Amino acid sequence: MKNSKQIGVVIIIVLVVLGAYQHGKLNAISAVAPAKIGVVNVTSVLENCKKHKQWQEKMQAEQSEMKTQLGKMEEELKTLETNLKLRTPGSEDYLKLLGELTEKSAIADAKQKIYQDKVNAEMQRWTEGLYQEMLKVVGDMAKEKGLDMVIADELLDLPSPSFRDFMLTIKTKKMLYYNTNYDLTGDVLAALDKAE
Secondary structure, three states: OOHHHHHHHHHHHHHHHHHHHHHHHHHHHHHOOOOOEEEEHHHHHHHHHHHHHHHHHHHHHHHHHHHHHHHHHHHHHHHHHHHOOOOOOOHHHHHHHHHHHHHHHHHHHHHHHHHHHHHHHHHHHHHHHHHHHHHHHHHHHHHHHHHOOOEEEEOOHHHHHHHHHHHHHHHHHOOOOOHHHOOOHHHHHHHHHHHO
């Protein structure tokens, strides 16, 4: 009887050990392997790709043309202001010039605002499109290289233009260190330029 109790205890111990072993084996099989990670400096890619540089040149040409137009309007306004000073305040001539100056000044301000709104909208549309294109290139490259994830890194420019900018950068910058062997920025930039 004593032997049967001992055998029963041994069997229970063996079953517990086997159960623990099987449980550990299953957990080991289902455990996720360490992730393969890449890093990309998004700002560097967006600012330095050929497409962006070509777009910037186009925008600078438009800006130059708009500055010329606004410069002509500014000269015309200065001429009107000079002529207005030569008139007797309250005279018919003075009031006519004042009305013309006010109208042309309002038109110049409106044109400048319309142009600025247009530039802002184009910059947003362009950057969003280029960003989407970059995301596709990053996704394709990650699959090609067998990476599980790609993390964005942004360089911190020091000294910062202002304390507010510095604090904003600190609050939004999530990557503090990485081994540069994982940096895909140059590869992504080359692939994005090639995808033209």
